[in-house]
Amino acid sequence: MTNINSEDLKSIICTVSSHFSEDDNFPQMFVDNVCKKLEETDQDREKTILQVFQEMGRAEMIPFYHIYLKEKENTYNSLKQEKIEILVGPTSNDDYIPWETQKIAQALVREGGIPKSIAQKVALSVEQKVLHSDNRYISTALIRDLVNSELFLSGHGYYVKKQTVLGIPKYNLNSLLYTRNGENNIKNIQQLESKIASITFRQYALEEVFSKEVVQAHLSGIIHIEDLEWPVKYFSINSDIPSQFQVKKSSDIENIVELLANIQRVSQFISHSLNIYSIDTEEMNWNKSMLKSFISGISQNSFLSYNIILHRLESSFTDNLYKCYKDFSGNGKYKLPRFWVPINPESFENKKLLKKIGNIALTTNNINFYFKPQNLYDEENKPRTGCAMNAFVINILRAALTAKTKESLWQELKETFNLTVKAHLDKKRFLFNLSDGTLTQLTQYNNICQVDINDSICFLSIAGLPEAISFLCDGNDMSAGEGWELAIEILERLNEMAVNLEQRYDIRIRLVDYSNSKAVQHFENVHKSILSKLPINKYTFGPHFSENTEMNHREKILKEGQLHQYIKSYINIKDIKDGKSLLSLLEFTYQETDANILRVI
The missing domain is CATH 1.10.1200 (Non-ribosomal Peptide Synthetase Peptidyl Carrier Protein; Chain A)
Structure with a gap:
């Protein structure tokens, strides 16, 4: 269809009509007739205008229309010959530069891969519009809008996407x-x-990093891509503090400064969490002042979660840790790191010390008690280094609603799992292309972690498990009977899929649970209309029971602890009276369950 610009037509006819004593309605009537005829036919605009003059009985206007066209052409040629200075900017150098049509054409070829012939036509068309306007200053953003409009209206909309300005x-x-x-x-x-x-x-991530199929799955709430807004970063990294940063005496403050500098350097490349090991080895000699300086130093970064994994309970270190957290308590200025405290037979030999740590947990909610060696990156006894390139969440409830029956659920989950692996490979390909550029500092210029893109891990978590069980099991929860059996089977199947896909694509997948996920909010927003028609109105993240499930502490620990053999997770416990009660629960969890982590919320 021929391009229609009704405002341009109206301007033309108003100019021509000024030579006659016509009523004010004529220009609009003329424009309507021209637009209608152009929509019905594919003939030239000028020919159509002349035809409409005849049909409306205004043949006397035709000579004046020709005069108008000639004057417009003369004005354009005059502007071209005199090289009227239309300034473009401000540029990246904060200045204005003279208009050059050829530069537009060259940019279209270079940036959009547009054929040279099309680029020249588009550039000339934009130039005409600019020269015929009254503007003598034009922004680069407006030029891009005019170019994209010309591409779209001339049937070359495919190239508009490549010309998209992100911001x-x-x-x-x-x-x-x-x-x-x-x-x-x-x-x-x-x-x-x-x-x-x-x-x-x-x-940029939606346009360039992830494939169209993956993006559609994320936007429709089939999966969730964690930290989509940081495609140039790793999701999580492990750091094993080397001996050169060990603090052996109070005068080693320079080691702390250098350690914090290295941590800050690595943190730039992480979107979610940095896990720090070996901070409490026997060689380290932290006093309260040094430990407080270290904690306050890493607490300045409000974007990351810092996990400090202890490997033993040592009296002086724990005392200093307790004193530091007591000093920081109630100070909203700091985002305190989460300390991971090991629970093993030796832990209960000093119950007074363990109770003291329990008091930190009750007052700050920043302590994880772990019952098995915590290394999400490597199942073997290798150095505690590595990285999770990205993390994805499978929407179990969405899969159940689509499948409608337990029998169809497995195929739906398989297809969804495949999408997350595809997303991982997309991100891996993207970061690999950056490894000689943006990521050089991470891979070459740090002393506290080792990062290998080819050996990086794909984290995979779940949301909507108890809600899916309720939907598929006629409203029953997953705490017992058919619901419990189906929950176990879903997690078993996911583990089988992970093993098969690891072997097929030579990648590493870990089914894990983590905090601060945006998946629940994402899924609830996308599926708001669906949830409103169900007794289910929210999602549960990870392998946990829904908030509506009634259980005491020990029942919850026993049940959720069984799920931890399928997916590394934690058990959230709240409403604990005191340190003595917490100590009792820690002993029970260690002796009676296979739980990974217990934390107070």
């Missing part, structure tokens, strides 16, 4: 800049900068 609209930027303190979770300039950057990176 944030001015209105949204103003909303972030002028937000009140604390709104939008923005509390300082670093968070503001991060928010603006994440918006652009999220658009």
Whole structure:
């Protein structure tokens, strides 16, 4: 269809009509007739205009229309000959540069892969529009809009996607800049900068990093891609602190400074968590002041979760840790790291010490008690180093709603699992292409971790398990009977799929549970209309019972602990009276279950 610009037509006819004493309605009537005829036929616009003049009985206007066209052409040629300076900018150098049509054509060929002949036509068409306007200053953003409009209207919309500008609209930027303190979770300039950057990176990830099939699965709530807004980062990294940073005496403060600098350098490349080992080896000699400096140093980063995994309970270190957390308690300035405390037979030999740690857990909620060696990256006794490149969440409830029956569920889960592996391979391919550029600093210039893209892990978690059980088992929960059996079978099947896909694609997959996931909010937003028609109105993340399941502490520990043999997870416990009660639960969990982690919330 021929391009129609009704405003342009109206301007032309208003100019021509000024030579006659006509009523004010004529220009609009003329424009309507021309537009209608152009929509019905595919003939030239000028020929159509002349035809409509005749049909409306206004043949006397035709000579003046020809004069108008001639004057317009003369004006355009005059502008071209005189090289009227239309300035483009501001550029990246904060200046304006003269208009050059050829540069537009060259940019279209270079950036969009557009054939040279099409690029030349588009550039000339845009130039005409700009020269015929009254503007003598034009932004690069407006030029791109005009180019994209010309590509789209001329039937070359395919190239528009390649020309897309990624960024944030001015209105949204103003909303972030002028937000009140604390709104939008923005509390300082670093968070503001991060928010603006994440918006652009999220658009880039959807356009360039992940395949169309994966993006569609994420947007429709079949899977969730964690930290989609940071495609250039790893999800999580393990760090085994080497001997050169060991603090052996109080004068070794420079070692702490260097250690914090290395941690900060690595943290730039992580979107979720950094796990720190070997901080409490026998060679280390932390006093309270040094430990407090270390904790406050890593607590300045409000974007990451820091996990400090202890390998023993040692009196002086634990005493200092207790004193530090007591000092930090109630101070909202710090985002304290989470300490992972080992629970084994030796742990119960000093119940007074363990009770003291329990008090930290009850007051700060920043202690994980773990019952098995915690290394999510390697099942063998290898160095505690490695990385999780990315993390994905399978929507179990969505799979159940689509399958409708238990028999069809397995195929649905298999297809969904395949999508997460495809997403992992997409991200792996993208990061591999960056390994000689952006990621060089991570892979070559740090002393506290080893990162190998080819050996990186794909984290996989779940959401909506108890809700899916309720849907497939006629409203029954998963705490007993048919619901419990189906929950176990789902996790067993997921483990089988993981093993098969690891072998097929030579990758490493870990079924894990982690905190601070955005998957639940994502799934609930996408499936809001579906959930409103069901007795289910929310999702449960990980292999946990829903909030509506009534269990005491020990019943919950026994049941959820059994699920930990299929997916590495934790048990959340709340409403504990005191340190003595917590100590009793720790003993029970260690002696009676296969639980991985217990934490107080």
